[in-house]
Amino acid sequence: MRKERIMGINVTSEIKPLKKVLLHRPGAEIENLTPEYLERLLFDDIPYLKVAQEEHDAFAQVLRDNGVEVVYLHELAAKVMEDPDVKDEFIKMFIKEAKVESEQVKEELYNYLISFNCNEELIRKTMAGISKSELKKAKARHLEDFLNEAYPFITDPMPNLYFTRDPFASIGNSISLNRMYSETRNRETIYAHFIFKYHTDFKGTNRLYDRDFDYNIEGGDILNISEKVLAIGISQRTAPQAIEKISERIFFETPDSKIETVLAFKIPKTRAYMHLDTVFTQVDYDKFTIHPQIEGPLEIFELTKGENGKVKITKESMTLQEVLSKYLECDVKLIRCGGGDYVISQREQWNDGSNTLCIRPGEVIVYSRNYVTNKILEEYGIKTHVIPSSELSRGRGGPRCMSMPLIREV
Template structure:
């Protein structure tokens, strides 16, 4: 029951996924930037690729659960359902009272809760609602924009809205308004779902500073790594440290390593530039080797977090805290052109399902060959369309349980 994740590599037992749906087909070229996409995936193929991903996991003993199914189970309670719909409308920014009423009635009209949840994810087009007589200024604003509520195409990257840390979670305040709405589903699951409602929250979506799950790596039961990146602020890491060291029980974390990585889309999250594939092996983007600015946060006295600044290479800091000689496996084998190409398609972003065994994208064939040369077993998934969202197998998965 609940969350238990103290490692990036221990055998994966249960994972949360989101199969992309109609929200992908609500992407249009003029609104790609608003919705944080670079391209429009072909949904039919993307869904087949995602099914292949889920099947690889199931064939290797992993229980797969889906975000929309957990959310639908929560809103089986009529009171929670009404609360959810009203909160969804608020967070979608629907201002007009007439439109709010129509959206509410529309969502209440769905025959199943799974269909309702899927529709909130897909976005509501204006042509799905009855024609509304414009009565106030707000009814005329954004008249040309096609959606009453925006689609959430990034949802299939389940790594980001919340992150499993030990037996707790960081329920994240996302970098952009577009993605911050995604965390409503986890909010309800961790408030009301019978399996997850007692899970400790190490961070909450209404805190002041943004943080995303792709920046959070459980190196082992005692060491947590978090990236200070384009999408995670230093103040959020300090807040998590205070919660872990002084305000919650049951975790074993003694050190939090804050990696200061470039603030750019190319280094969007820490897990886009390195992921762990075995006890002593990591895939990396060659340009992240360092030396890096790293901050070690530990528990101090009188409720204070101790902070030590260091400048070390990635290999040095990982070897120090994992207490072994870490090997770094360069994306593209270190070749500049190949690494740049395969890094664009998340060649360094792998999902480890057990030590030395990972799921990878088929299109990163050079990096995949190098992994095999290092003795890593790979499970290759199709990736022509899913990769257009700029995220790899780790990005598309949120472990809920790993073996101790």
């Protein structure tokens, strides 16, 4: 019996049973990382691709074994390329956003990409990066070309793509199509742009934020606390102005939205705490994993619908536990990464011990290497699905970072 395809977006919780999720299986973009360009491409290390793919496949299989439909970014993007006009539009936008300046190289690059008969191969190639050796006729013609002659790529690889949480975020029946913090990652959102513009399952989805807006915001900072409450981190990668903008659009431009409150959490602006979901995630109705160093005091702001089209902003004076308890209307328990031990929590925080993916209330997917935190979760009655993580973790993101829920049960 053929399983019915679930269409559209519906996510109003971090813990309701997960039905459909978007992943990206790491590809050749990982093998295009080199030590001298790690900082440019926002990586700290180079994962071993073969093992990273095996680990990612194990992750996807855990999801399937638990009744979750898994869809892949490159397949959705390739589907919309079946229309020749869309394919032409995509390639031209890709070249423009790769900031290719030489007209000769632009022309050769366009001819190279349009020649791909397999659309999945086309998408994978744009993700992997295109080296100068692949375009034989491309020659240095401008002073900048000569200065950058040693750089091996015409278009940069996108190794962060397997963290599908960040380019866009599901919020209710809408999405936030994000403007990313760095130019390196902002190019990743081109795939979601085309999927939500043209894919039969997703076109017409309301955009609460768009990739050409002025201020940066990333999906790892956006948590659907409940149908009525959205949490967003003010972080290294999400600007306060973006949070105000998305709040305005929720309260005044999206009449069917049920969100009544946006909570803005100010978190440390460091790489170890780059997003809100790297310091806490919800694992049950009344339980969250947290990094001990963000328990408090935190600056927390309540954004609600004000008068005359303005967002009302109130600074909260409560602890994290008190704020979560108030808005979830229950006695919330905070489960400390590493049990609160400084050395263990620092080590496991580096490997995203607080970054779990909840597939149903009280049931989460976690990295194997965070064994201390995993044991503590089990002691709190949380069922853990442990996945291998020696290579995936090198990208500084956990199971939540690697997944974008598209459908959770109502």
